Amino acid sequence: MIELREVTKTFTEEKAVDQLALTVKKGSIFGLLGSNGAGKTTLLKIIAGIYRPDTGKVLIDGQPVYEQPEVKQRILFMPDTPYFFPQATIRQMARFYRSIYPSWSEERYIQLTDIFKLDPKRKLHRFSKGMKRQAAFLLALSCMPELLILDEPIDGLDPVMRRMVKNLLFQETAAREMTVVISSHNLREIEDMCDHVGIMHQGRMLLEKEVDDLKSDTHKVQVAFRDRTHEEAVCGQLPVVHKERRGSVLLLIIRGEREQITETIQAYEPHVFDLLPLTLEEIFIYEMEDAGYDIQPILL
Numbered sequence: 001m002i003e004l005r006e007v008t009k010t011f012t013e014e015k016a017v018d019q020l021a022l023t024v025k026k027g028s029i030f031g032l033l034g035s036n037g038a039g040k041t042t043l044l045k046i047i048a049g050i051y052r053p054d055t056g057k058v059l060i061d062g063q064p065v066y067e068q069p070e071v072k073q074r075i076l077f078m079p080d081t082p083y084f085f086p087q088a089t090i091r092q093m094a095r096f097y098r099s100i101y102p103s104w105s106e107e108r109y110i111q112l113t114d115i116f117k118l119d120p121k122r123k124l125h126r127f128s129k130g131m132k133r134q135a136a137f138l139l140a141l142s143c144m145p146e147l148l149i150l151d152e153p154i155d156g157l158d159p160v161m162r163r164m165v166k167n168l169l170f171q172e173t174a175a176r177e178m179t180v181v182i183s184s185h186n187l188r189e190i191e192d193m194c195d196h197v198g199i200m201h202q203g204r205m206l207l208e209k210e211v212d213d214l215k216s217d218t219h220k221v222q223v224a225f226r227d228r229t230h231e232e233a234v235c236g237q238l239p240v241v242h243k244e245r246r247g248s249v250l251l252l253i254i255r256g257e258r259e260q261i262t263e264t265i266q267a268y269e270p271h272v273f274d275l276l277p278l279t280l281e282e283i284f285i286y287e288m289e290d291a292g293y294d295i296q297p298i299l300l
C-alpha cells in the first residue's frame, strides 16, 4: 500500500507537489492524470524514493522509502524515456537488473523475451522508440517488482502492443498483487486499465476516486416528460449535476443510486426513459464541472 500525507516538493520557489495526500491499495492500478507541468513526474519520483519531499510522509507498506535500499528493491520506476546503458543489449541490461533486484525471475525473463519477440543480443540504441519501450517493459516485469511506477508508458506503443502490455499488467496485478501507478495526460489512454484514478493540477490532487465508485455513483438519463412540471419536480428531488435539452428529450447527469433514480423518474410516467452508460471521461467532465473546474485545460 502507498500512503502519502501532506507531501510538498518545491523547486526554486515553485511548488511542483503541494500538500498532497494519497492512498493506493496493494494490487490496484492507479491512474495519475494531469496536463503538462501538473506535477505527475515529481510525484512519481517521490513515491519511488528518488526525490525527498520537503515536507510530509511517504510510506510504502508502512515503511519510508527515501534512502531505504531494501524498500527501493521492491519498487521499479520506468521513466517517460526508457534509459539503457550506451551500446547495451537487452541481455546486458538483464544482467544489470538481475544484480540489483533480488526478485528478478529468469523464468519470467525467458517467457517475456518470447512474448515481445525482441532480439536480446541486438544493441538497444538501434531499436525503434516502440521497441525500446517494449524492452523496458520486458526488463521491468522480469524484475517482478511489488510496485511498478510507470511515467507515460503507453507513448510509442502501437495498438496491438498497448493491448498486450495492458494484459501483462492485469495478469501481474491479479497473480501476485503487484501495485501499479501509471501517469498519463490522456484519460482515454488508460481508462480501461485503472481501478483508481486521480487528477493532478498545479501540484494538487483535484479529484481522486475508485473507478467503480465513480461509475456506480453517476448516471446518464435520457428522458421526455409529459409535462414541464414533472421535469422540475424530478430535478428538485434528485441531485442533477448536468442538464441539457436535445429537442424534446432531456439529457440529465444524476448522482445517486440507479434504483432510486429509476423509481423517482418512472413515478411521472415519462414518454421516454433510458439509462445510458457513461464513459470515464464523461464522469470526469461532470465531476470537475461540479467542483468548479473546466476540465479542458486540465486534461486532453
Ligand SMILES: Nc1ncnc2c1ncn2[C@@H]1O[C@H](COP(=O)(O)OP(=O)(O)OP(=O)(O)O)[C@@H](O)[C@H]1O
Binding pocket: 011, 012, 014, 015, 016, 034, 035, 036, 037, 038, 039, 040, 041, 042, 043, 185
Ligand atoms: N528538476 C527540476 N528542477 C526545477 N523544476 C522542476 C524540476 N522538475 C520539475 N520541475 C517543475 O515542477 C513542475 C512539475 O513538473 P513535472 O515534471 O512533475 O510535471 P508533469 O505533470 O510530469 O509534466 P509532463 O506531463 O509535462 O511530463 C513544473 O513546473 C516543472 O517545471
